Amino acid sequence: MQITWTTAAVCGALLVGAAAPAVADSVPADTIIVTAQRDPEDPAVVAEARRRLSETPGAVAVVPLEAYQNRYAQGLEDTLRDVPGVFARKKWGEDSRLAIRGSGIGNSAHNRGTLLAQDGIPFNEADGAGDFQLVDPLTARYTEVYKGGNALRFGGALLGGAVNLVTPTGRDAPADLVVRLDGGSYQTIRGHVQAAHAGEDWDLFAAGTVISANGWRDQSDQTTNRLSLNVGRDFTGGAVRFLVSAANVEQEIPGALTPTQALNTPEIAAPANVANDYARDMRSLRGAVQTRYDLSDSTTLEAGVYATWKDLHHPIFQVIDQESRNWGAFARFDTEGELFGHRADVFYGFSYRSGDNDALQWVNVRGSRGAKTAQSRQNAVGADLFAEGRFWTTDSLALVAGGSFGRAERDFVNLLAPARSASKTYDWFAPRVGLLWQAEDGAQVYANITKSVEPPNFSSLAQTGVSVGFIPLRSQEAWTGEVGARGRRGVFTWDVTAYRAALDGELLNFIVSPSIPAATFNAGDTIHQGLEAGLDWRFAPAWRLRQTYTFSDFRFDADAVYGDNRLPVAPEHAYRAELRYEGEGWFVAPSVEWIPKDVLVDYANMLRYPSYAAVSLNGGWKATESVELFADARNLTDERYISNVGAVTDARTASTAVFWPGEGRSLFVGVRFTGGQR
Numbered sequence: 001m002q003i004t005w006t007t008a009a010v011c012g013a014l015l016v017g018a019a020a021p022a023v024a025d026s027v028p029a030d031t032i033i034v035t036a037q038r039d040p041e042d043p044a045v046v047a048e049a050r051r052r053l054s055e056t057p058g059a060v061a062v063v064p065l066e067a068y069q070n071r072y073a074q075g076l077e078d079t080l081r082d083v084p085g086v087f088a089r090k091k092w093g094e095d096s097r098l099a100i101r102g103s104g105i106g107n108s109a110h111n112r113g114t115l116l117a118q119d120g121i122p123f124n125e126a127d128g129a130g131d132f133q134l135v136d137p138l139t140a141r142y143t144e145v146y147k148g149g150n151a152l153r154f155g156g157a158l159l160g161g162a163v164n165l166v167t168p169t170g171r172d173a174p175a176d177l178v179v180r181l182d183g184g185s186y187q188t189i190r191g192h193v194q195a196a197h198a199g200e201d202w203d204l205f206a207a208g209t210v211i212s213a214n215g216w217r218d219q220s221d222q223t224t225n226r227l228s229l230n231v232g233r234d235f236t237g238g239a240v241r242f243l244v245s246a247a248n249v250e251q252e253i254p255g256a257l258t259p260t261q262a263l264n265t266p267e268i269a270a271p272a273n274v275a276n277d278y279a280r281d282m283r284s285l286r287g288a289v290q291t292r293y294d295l296s297d298s299t300t301l302e303a304g305v306y307a308t309w310k311d312l313h314h315p316i317f318q319v320i321d322q323e324s325r326n327w328g329a330f331a332r333f334d335t336e337g338e339l340f341g342h343r344a345d346v347f348y349g350f351s352y353r354s355g356d357n358d359a360l361q362w363v364n365v366r367g368s369r370g371a372k373t374a375q376s377r378q379n380a381v382g383a384d385l386f387a388e389g390r391f392w393t394t395d396s397l398a399l400v401a402g403g404s405f406g407r408a409e410r411d412f413v414n415l416l417a418p419a420r421s422a423s424k425t426y427d428w429f430a431p432r433v434g435l436l437w438q439a440e441d442g443a444q445v446y447a448n449i450t451k452s453v454e455p456p457n458f459s460s461l462a463q464t465g466v467s468v469g470f471i472p473l474r475s476q477e478a479w480t481g482e483v484g485a486r487g488r489r490g491v492f493t494w495d496v497t498a499y500r501a502a503l504d505g506e507l508l509n510f511i512v513s514p515s516i517p518a519a520t521f522n523a524g525d526t527i528h529q530g531l532e533a534g535l536d537w538r539f540a541p542a543w544r545l546r547q548t549y550t551f552s553d554f555r556f557d558a559d560a561v562y563g564d565n566r567l568p569v570a571p572e573h574a575y576r577a578e579l580r581y582e583g584e585g586w587f588v589a590p591s592v593e594w595i596p597k598d599v600l601v602d603y604a605n606m607l608r609y610p611s612y613a614a615v616s617l618n619g620g621w622k623a624t625e626s627v628e629l630f631a632d633a634r635n636l637t638d639e640r641y642i643s644n645v646g647a648v649t650d651a652r653t654a655s656t657a658v659f660w661p662g663e664g665r666s667l668f669v670g671v672r673f674t675g676g677q678r
Contacts (some may be wrong), residue, residue: 167205
């Protein structure tokens, strides 16, 4: 199935047309749709975030805490589940596979191709690689999703864009005090407490989360402790903030299974994972100082510096121990005014990041260190200069143009085999042009063309088994065009985007065997194209139907080996719906996640994992003004399904122990006490 711009336009027109007859004006507070019109049910801070992101001529989304606070939301899969175009699927514990429009889709582990950050402080290392285990959705007031080149405000130019969690302040936190206890299946228990206070000049937010769980599968025990602090001080014309967070995460890894195991005995762990006690344990400390200052009536400066430290103990095919230190700085200027008598605005700035990593490896002897096999120092530097301006030719139509100059440096010092040391520098320019049309009621239509660039990280360049230096990899580049519409009319809220990305040198991976990390290579020409659609329908005062649909068509383009074969891993079609009824102080919300077509596993297109539908039920009751209870029942039919897979070359010859089973039937319940609700 080939997507065309005509198809996209028709889909958008159908949604807009369906909304036209409606007369009511009520939208749920947890809607993810970004509109320029303020939602009266949104908290003020979330409504302001929606307004700010709606100035972007492209696909963006806001996910407030209210969207998942009455569920057992633990990781990105639960947080971002209603954002179309985002593939976030749980593997184990809080580890997920994250891909936006196919970014890093072939990566077998960790995050690549999308900036994951909190308050603009990257969870990614300076070379672009990242993890998910440090993310705590309960300490995010809301989460911003910038798809693709729409993340230019962060300075980068990645195909996937950026996901940024925003910590509450003492002024916009939902309450002065929140105490929460939830748990259930797999001996799961989680405690969370947060406190907020705002004085005349000072404000403070502090939170802590503790989790203990045995996990659905064997070899899945988890204990996690997280702390977060956000202190702000206002002064004439601006404010300064001090942010600190710490985490101690200990998680066992159950491993991927064969297709037969994943569908028939999904609770077992991979034998090698049990024998060698596979785990991912880390300690982390992150801190930042950020300021916002009004330089004039028309220009505002946002700037900050940050530093992070992470200690990793990671027994897998070998015992990996790493200690990394990263720091960075950014500054961004926002100016509003007039040009040739027309309204205009521009933002411009820079982003700099630097990091070093002491990386050691040993033979894994039942989870303990054997003989040392590797020791290296990995130094990475990244810098971006960026700008984007809007010029309103009329009161409703804006022309948008911008771009970023980027540089990435990789310096690898092999302390055991100096001949394998290497260094590499990548430079690029990534331009962007677009249009944004806005109606009087806030509905918008937009289009843009953006170039994206992703330089390889260290795990791609210095691959296991390579005798000398770096693998000769070049940056992945792509030109992406998108067109979309978003808005609200009456009982309908819609957000529809179609995109097509032409990639050159896509960084793809394939698994050689279950015990050896994935190799990385530059593919030839590839195509990523798709349709992202969200529709909320409040068809009665107490009823709301939310639907999201993602069509993903990722394929080779006349490849010498694979022709026009599809790329594996991402479902071609993904649909999710939730029907919510709100009574007096209670709600009930059944939902379904449906993958209607079998999903490819290998580049040769010889193996698929089966389609599935998983039904869940969420409900809650407000017992008093301060106490709320909720229940979250998942996969009610105990469906056997595959959550995601690692890609292989040809399933007829390669190992297929690459399947991560989806969790079975489970139930979580919780209670939340709120004091001083705002």
